[in-house]
Amino acid sequence: xxxxxxxxxxxxxxxxxxxxxxxxxxxxxxxxxxxxxxxxxxxxxxxxxxxxxxxxxxxxxxxxxxxxxxxxxxxxxxxxxxxxxxxxxxxxxxxxxxxxxxxxxxxxxxxxxxxxxxxxxxxxxxxxxxxxxx
Amino acid sequence: xxxxxxxxxxxxxxxxxxxxxxxxxxxxxxxxxxxxxxxxxxxxxxxxxxxxxxxxxxxxxxxxxxxxxxxxxxxxxxxxxxxxxxxxxxxxxxxxxxxxxxxxxxxxxxxxxxxxxxxxxxxxxxxxxxxxxxxxxxxxxxxxxxxxxxxxxxxxxxxxxxxxxxxxxxxxxxxxxxxxxxxxxxxxxxxxxxxxxxxxxxxxxxxxxxxxxxxxxxxxxxxxxxxxxxxxxxxxxxxxxxxxxxxxxxxxxxxxxxxxxxxxxxxxxxxxxxxxxxxxxxxxxxxxxxxxxxxxxxxxxxxxxxxxxxxxxxxxxxxxxxxxxxxxxxxxxxxxxxxxxxxxxxxxxxxxxxxxxxxxxxxxxxxxxxxxxxxxxxxxxxxxxxxxxxxxxxxxxxxxxxxxxxxxxxx
Numbered sequence: 001x002x003x004x005x006x007x008x009x010x011x012x013x014x015x016x017x018x019x020x021x022x023x024x025x026x027x028x029x030x031x032x033x034x035x036x037x038x039x040x041x042x043x044x045x046x047x048x049x050x051x052x053x054x055x056x057x058x059x060x061x062x063x064x065x066x067x068x069x070x071x072x073x074x075x076x077x078x079x080x081x082x083x084x085x086x087x088x089x090x091x092x093x094x095x096x097x098x099x100x101x102x103x104x105x106x107x108x109x110x111x112x113x114x115x116x117x118x119x120x121x122x123x124x125x126x127x128x129x130x131x132x133x134x
Numbered sequence: 135x136x137x138x139x140x141x142x143x144x145x146x147x148x149x150x151x152x153x154x155x156x157x158x159x160x161x162x163x164x165x166x167x168x169x170x171x172x173x174x175x176x177x178x179x180x181x182x183x184x185x186x187x188x189x190x191x192x193x194x195x196x197x198x199x200x201x202x203x204x205x206x207x208x209x210x211x212x213x214x215x216x217x218x219x220x221x222x223x224x225x226x227x228x229x230x231x232x233x234x235x236x237x238x239x240x241x242x243x244x245x246x247x248x249x250x251x252x253x254x255x256x257x258x259x260x261x262x263x264x265x266x267x268x269x270x271x272x273x274x275x276x277x278x279x280x281x282x283x284x285x286x287x288x289x290x291x292x293x294x295x296x297x298x299x300x301x302x303x304x305x306x307x308x309x310x311x312x313x314x315x316x317x318x319x320x321x322x323x324x325x326x327x328x329x330x331x332x333x334x335x336x337x338x339x340x341x342x343x344x345x346x347x348x349x350x351x352x353x354x355x356x357x358x359x360x361x362x363x364x365x366x367x368x369x370x371x372x373x374x375x376x377x378x379x380x381x382x383x384x385x386x387x388x389x390x391x392x393x394x395x396x397x398x399x400x401x402x403x404x405x406x407x408x409x410x411x412x413x414x415x416x417x418x419x420x421x422x423x424x425x426x427x428x429x430x431x432x433x434x435x436x437x438x439x440x441x442x443x444x445x446x447x448x449x450x451x452x453x454x455x456x457x458x459x460x461x462x463x464x465x466x467x468x469x470x471x472x473x474x475x476x477x478x479x480x481x482x483x484x485x486x487x488x489x490x491x492x493x494x495x496x497x498x499x500x501x502x503x504x505x506x507x508x509x510x511x512x513x514x515x516x517x518x519x520x521x522x523x524x525x526x527x528x529x530x531x532x533x534x535x536x537x538x539x540x541x542x543x544x545x
Contacts, residue, residue: 006330010186011434011520013326015496031514048331051181051194052307053279060282062180062196071335078307092200110180111196 005042009034018043046071051110052078054096056086062110069101077101089115138453139163140228140241142219142394145174146435147426147442148247149202154446155245156209159454164239165206165213166230172206172213173199174249175272176435178279181300183327187436198435222246222394224419243421243449246395246409247442250427252297253387262348267355271297271385275304284308286381290358291315292346294322294329296433296519298385303332305383312336313377316344316360318367321494323387323519325433346382347374355380388431398422405473406430412462412478413485414448415441420457423449430475430488433521437488463531468501468540472518479526479537486525489539491516497544500524505534516541 007014007030016029018039025043027036041047047068053060069077077100084096090113097107139160141148144167152165171177176184179195186192193201206213214232221229226241252270269277269285275297277283287310291298294317302312315333320343322329333340341360347369348359362373390408400417401410408429409417415425425445426438461481465474472490479485491498494517502509507530516522526537 006326006334008327008331011183011325011327013330013520015326015515048335049182049192050307053180053282055282060280062194062279064180064182064194074307082308092197110194111200 003043005039007035007038009038048074050074050077050081052081054081054084054086054109056090056113057115059113061086061090061113063096063107064110065100066095066106066108069103069105073101073103077107081107086113087115089113135237135239137162137164137239137241139243139245139449140226140239141165141245141247142222142228143167143174143247143249143426143428144169144172144213144215145247145249145426146176146199146202146438147249147428147445148172148174148245149199149206150439150442151245151247151423151425151446151449152211152213153202153205153209154443155450156211156446158447158450160450163211165211166217166219166228166239167213167215168218170215172203172215178272178276179300180279181304184435187434188439189436195435202439219394222398224399226421243423243453245442245445245449246417246422246424246428247426247445248391248394248428250388250390250431252384253389255382255384255386258292258384258386260346260349262350262359263352265349265351265353265355267351267379267381268349269381269383271295271301271383274301274381274383278304278308284310286310286355286379288313288379289381289383290346290360290377290379291383291385293317293385293387294324294340295385295387296324296328298383299324299328299332301383301385302338303336306336306338310381312338313379314339314341314360316341316346318343318345318363321517321519325519326517345369349382350376355382358382388427390428390431392428395424395428400424403473403477405467406475410477411475412460413444413476413480413483414451415445415476416448416452421449421452430473433519437521437523441488463534464536466536466538468503468538470541471539474537474539479531481531482528484525484528485537486523487537487539488521488523489541490518490521491541492518494518495543499542499544501538501540501542502526503538503540504530504536505532507534512544513541 005016016039019026027039051064092112095106100107176195176199184198217232228239289312350357361369409424423445425442462478474489496515498513498516500511
């Protein structure tokens with residue numbers, strides 16, 4: 001059986017063909033070994049990095065999973081990201097949730113956040129609270 | 135106020151240019167940034183995939199920006215935030231405005247790094263009402279990622295540029311239903327990987343050769359009418375379909391922000407919508423340089439950084455060694471090429487030429503003609519949304535009058 005994928009590992013976006021035979025999976029169209037790995041993972045267990053934002057006392061903090069999570073778990077991960085609230089200083093790269101997907105993948109901050117010097121943004125935040133999607 | 139070097143814009147281009155200029159010996163400089171924090175649009179681009187070309191790692195926008203901000207901070211480079219540049223003259227006087235008032239900086243060299251802005255819905259002439267719920271994709275991105283608002287719950291996206299694709303995924307993750315993405319062209323202008331990971335992953339349909347012909351709704355968007363278009367991009371009668379939605383996002387192109395450039399009297403290239411520059415990214419006024427999205431819209435920030443470093447080093451060279459005599463060759467867009475940048479190349483120097491193709495196809499050959507010499511380079515696939523580059527050696531320019539780049543199908 002032949003299946004086609006577009007590799008998402010880099011901006012090149014190779015068009016991959018994965019042929020599953022009795023002897024195993026054969027990948028063509030890949031420019032580099034990451035493409036082969038990607039197509040094999042798509043056939044067995046597709047994974048993605050999830051990026052989002054977490055609501056803090058005075059604004060939003062960009063976050064990402066520190067590693068890929070199973071594609072089927074993306075919306076479960078998002079539910080936990082959306083429930084999180086931060087009201088303290090955060091360093092870039094700091095772990096906010098140790099295990100976001102039940103398989104040990106941490107959720108980390110992609111930018112530093114300082115709780116105290118965001119006071120001038122409070123006007124914005126009042127607005128966010130009013131129309132927030134919670 | 136006097137400064138050797140003024141950099142207008144503290145986004146990825148401005149920061150990389152500043153760091154490169156510092157490393158090449160310039161100390162007396164300032165980066166002028168209109169927002170509260172440097173970093174530019176990357177602050178709201180929270181998705182990953184930045185830096186793969188340059189750093190061989192996948193970073194989010196804020197992480198990529200922070201890396202350059204750290205470099206600037208480590209060198210003690212002054213970044214004047216909350217400051218708006220209102221005017222630039224050809225003799226390099228930069229008029230600024232901030233809380234302390236209006237003031238002018240007399241510069242010896244200037245680097246333009248103002249970035250670009252989104253083409254708006256107003257440019258599209260779509261029929262119908264003007265209800266709430268119409269946003270440019272980048273505005274919606276700012277609402278969601280910076281302010282924490284979700285602009286709507288049922289979304290139709292017009293245009294398949296990368297920001298539109300990224301927002302299709304982002305809105306879906308935040309609980310909105312993205313009904314479809316309509317693209318008037320026969321191919322997407324976004325990266326292939328973004329169609330895969332932002333649309334296909336979430337089952338969001340992409341309708342190529344489709345557009346929105348009418349927006350309906352009184353107070354708020356209630357629906358849009360989409361239709362197929364013919365080869366002349368005219369809607370085909372009988373193909374109209376109404377799609378209920380409360381939000382429409384427009385991802386219909388980016389335009390370099392060149393108001394200051396025009397005020398300074400610099401020449402613009404109608405194809406790139408940015409300055410005409412040489413390989414140093416120097417404009418037709420010596421000592422004024424341009425880089426990043428204000429020069430031409432890039433699809434990857436990695437190339438913005440690279441270009442900004444060229445401009446930063448060249449500005450330092452101009453300040454420290456002064457202007458030398460130079461001979462130039464024009465670069466020419468041949469078959470299937472929309473533009474080539476820089477527009478002129480210096481005689482006797484290697485030059486890396488960036489260009490975009492007119493249409494997407496697989497099995498492409500890039501032809502570089504320099505006088506009687508022709509060199510060809512193979513590409514697996516080319517697309518208008520993916521900028522290509524090729525380096526021309528100084529030795530090949532010896533008997534050339536111009537450099538012509540064409541892209542043809544593999545025989």
